[in-house]
Amino acid sequence: MKTPGDKTIAFSFHSHPTKDMKMRWQAKLTFPPGSTAETVLPITVVDGDGNPVESAVFEFAGQKLDVRDGEASMTYADFVAGKHSVPIWLHRPGMKPVPGVPIFA
Amino acid sequence: MDDNEWYGLVRDGADEGWKLVWERVVEPESRSMRSAEMMERFSLTAGDLMGMLFDDMIGRRKIDLYRGEGSFEGWLKRYVRGYVLNADPNKHGEISIDHAHPDADGEGEAMTLPVQDRETLRVEAWRMTLYFFRKLWNEDPERCYIHLLKTRFFLTSEEIREFLDVSSAANVDQIFSRSVKFMRESWRKWEAGGK
Numbered sequence: 001m002k003t004p005g006d007k008t009i010a011f012s013f014h015s016h017p018t019k020d021m022k023m024r025w026q027a028k029l030t031f032p033p034g035s036t037a038e039t040v041l042p043i044t045v046v047d048g049d050g051n052p053v054e055s056a057v058f059e060f061a062g063q064k065l066d067v068r069d070g071e072a073s074m075t076y077a078d079f080v081a082g083k084h085s086v087p088i089w090l091h092r093p094g095m096k097p098v099p100g101v102p103i104f105a
Numbered sequence: 106m107d108d109n110e111w112y113g114l115v116r117d118g119a120d121e122g123w124k125l126v127w128e129r130v131v132e133p134e135s136r137s138m139r140s141a142e143m144m145e146r147f148s149l150t151a152g153d154l155m156g157m158l159f160d161d162m163i164g165r166r167k168i169d170l171y172r173g174e175g176s177f178e179g180w181l182k183r184y185v186r187g188y189v190l191n192a193d194p195n196k197h198g199e200i201s202i203d204h205a206h207p208d209a210d211g212e213g214e215a216m217t218l219p220v221q222d223r224e225t226l227r228v229e230a231w232r233m234t235l236y237f238f239r240k241l242w243n244e245d246p247e248r249c250y251i252h253l254l255k256t257r258f259f260l261t262s263e264e265i266r267e268f269l270d271v272s273s274a275a276n277v278d279q280i281f282s283r284s285v286k287f288m289r290e291s292w293r294k295w296e297a298g299g300k
Contacts, residue, residue, distance in 0.1 A: 001270045009258055009268070011250070031268075080270045083247045102249055104238040 001080055005034040012103040013060070013088055015048075023098050024048030025090045027058060029079070037077040045070050045090065059089040060100075108177040115177075116168045123159070130181045131155045140189045147192035157188045237291040241284055247271075248284040255281050 003009055009031040015024045027045045035041065043060075045053045045067045052070020059065075061082025065072040067090075088100035106125070114122025134140050135151035144150070161184060162168040171180055242249045250269060254260045262274035262281075271277050 002267050004260065004264050004268075007258065007260075009254070009260075011253065083250060083269055084245060086243055086246060101235075101239045102242050102246070102253075104235055104249075104253070 001037045001076065003031045003033065003035040003076075008033055013100045014103055015090065015098045015100050018098070021048040023095070025053060025098060025100070027060075027090070027100065029060075029074075031076070035076050037075070037080075039076045040073045041076055041079060043067075043072040043074065045072060053090070053092065055093060057091040059087060059091065061085050109173070112168075112171060112173070112177050115162065118163050126158065126181060127155060129178050131158065131185055134182055134185045134189075140186065143189050143193070147189070149189060149192050154185050154188055158184055233292070233295060234288075237288050237295075240291060241287055244287065248280055248287070251277060251281050252284045252288075 011029045012026065013029075014026040018024060025045060025047055027043055029041055029043050031041055032039065043058065043065065045056065045058055047053055053067055054069060056067040057064050058067050058072050061074065061079050062085040063074055063078055063082060065074055088102075089097045090100060091097045111122055111125055115126060116122075131151055131154050135144060135154060144154075158181065167184070171177065238249060238252075241252065247269060251265055251271075254265045254268060255262075260268065262277040265271065265277045266274045269277075271280070
C-alpha cells in the first residue's frame with residue numbers, strides 16, 4: 001500500500017447540487033507523494049463561499065472525521081479499508097446533513 | 106450599367122434588370138463548382154433559383170434590404186447560394202441571409218446559422234458525465250478511484266494496484282474495463298431514452 005513517489009494525488013468531493021449556497025460544501029483529500037499505510041492524509045473542507053468549515057463531521061470511507069477550521073485527516077490505511085464505502089456526508093451543527101458526491105476531475 | 110441603375114431596374118421588376126440577374130448571378134452560380142454538384146444532388150435547377158430569388162426580392166420585398174454597400178451582384182449571389190444550401194434535406198435549421206455582409210467573399214457557409222448550441226451540448230455532456238460518474242460511485246467507489254487514477258492521474262495498473270491495495274494489476278485492468286463499460290452503457294441508455 002503506497003502512492004507514487006513523484007506524484008501528489010487528490011480526490012475532490014462536493015455536496016449534492018443544491019440552490020442553497022449555505023448548504024454547499026467541497027472537500028479535498030490529498031495523498032502526498034510516497035504515502036504509506038501510516039501516512040496521515042490531509043482533508044480540507046470549505047463551504048459554498050470557499051471559506052473553511054469551522055466545525056463539522058465529515059463522513060467518508062466509513063469514517064466519521066472531525067473537521068476543525070476547515071481541516072480533517074485520516075490515515076491512508078483507513079482510506080483503503082473504506083474504499084468500497086459509498087456514503088459521503090457533511091454534518092454541521094445546527095444544519096441538516098448534506099450528502100456529497102465525487103468530482104470527476 | 107452601374108449598380109444603382111441595375112438595382113432600380115430589379116426593384117421595379119423590369120425585364121432588363123432581371124435579365125442581368127439571370128446572366129450575372131443565377132446562371133453563373135448554378136454552374137459554379139461550389140453549387141453545381143449540390144444542385145444536382147438536391148434536384149434544384151437554375152430556374153428554381155431564379156423563381157425563389159424573384160419571390161424573395163419582389164414578393165417579399167427583400168430587395169428593400171439592399172443598402173448599396175458592396176456590389177449588388179455579390180449581395181444577390183449570397184441569396185442564391187443560400188437557396189442551394191437550404192435545399193439540403195439533412196439541414197434542419199434555417200439559413201439567414203438577411204444580415205449577410207454584402208462585401209463578404211460569397212462563401213455561403215458563413216451564412217449558416219447553427220441549429221444546435223454547441224456550448225449547451227458541451228455543458229450537457231459534462232453534466233451527464235458527472236451524473237454517470239456518480240452512478241458508478243454508487244455501484245462501487247473503488248471503480249471511481251481506479252477510473253480517476255487511470256484517466257486523470259495517468260497511473261499505471263501496477264501503481265494503482267499498490268495505491269488501492271488491489272490483488273493484482275490484471276484485476277485493476279478488469280475493474281477499469283468494467284467502469285468504462287458502465288459509463289458507455291449509461292450513455293447509450295440515456296441517449297436511447299433521450300431521443
